[in-house]
Amino acid sequence: MPELPEVETVVRDLRALKVVGQTIRRVEVRWERTVAGMRPEAFIKRLHGRRITGIARRAKYIVVSLSGGWTLLIHLRMTGQFELTAPGAQGDKHEHVVLRFAEGRELRFRDTRKFGRWILTRNPDAHLARLGPEPLGSEFRAAEFAAAVRKHRRQLKPLLLDQTFVAGLGNIYADEVLWKARLHPRRRSDRLTLPEAGALHRAIRDVLRRAIRNRGTSLGMTRTNFRGADGRRGRHQLRLNVFQRTGAPCARCGSPIRRLLVAQRSTHICPQCQRP
DNA sequence: GTCTATGTTTGCGG
């Protein structure tokens, strides 16, 4: 269930697997609601014959640039995955969109829970306009972030999960970031000191960069867990400090990690390092 | 059968 580091891993995999440059020769939509914003027939017709000219990431969206001025925005949501296969290979019942390339290989989108979305548009910026700053970009500056945090009066955890505030964090990395910054997830954002806001800014960047280096987090061994587009699992689960580590000792102080609910989301903290 | 799940959107009420 991909957050920024997992989406970045998928984008890098797709590039390494030479998806850029491929021409789309056949499009199959097996679950209509995966395609958002137009009828599947229109989607298929518009995609057919186009060449993929680039693959990038914005927040948790995969941005696929196509010939003729079209862009495909793909959001993996909870269980979206990619796989490249030989033509006509045996798939499973959760593969909802299949692109066959002129060269022969097929790019298949598997999405067990069917929350993933493909948006074909001539104006991707309209869809991405509401997203907050890219946390690993140069526009994500400490002073601006601190001012923005303190201007809201929200609990820190839901604020970090708000994609219009900062783009790319999900439940795992929000918990890891708050642990690293030694901040309680229920702290009110307008009550942070400047040094605390600075620590939060730094923690966001450090945690995400490290997770990308580890190719993302794959928690369990089941099929719905994260895989790169090359089928490999991530390894950042070995580096998590709090997420799903209830009862395990805190890496800094040894106190047992606790699980609580914040904003309806499972939340993990060190009760010693992260005081309310 | 029960509970939980790494995401996002929408509508309601304070």
Place this chain on the structure above:
DNA sequence: TCCGCAAACATAGA
């Protein structure tokens, strides 16, 4: 206007 909360989407696994 801002914010928190519940539900919705749909399925699998413990």
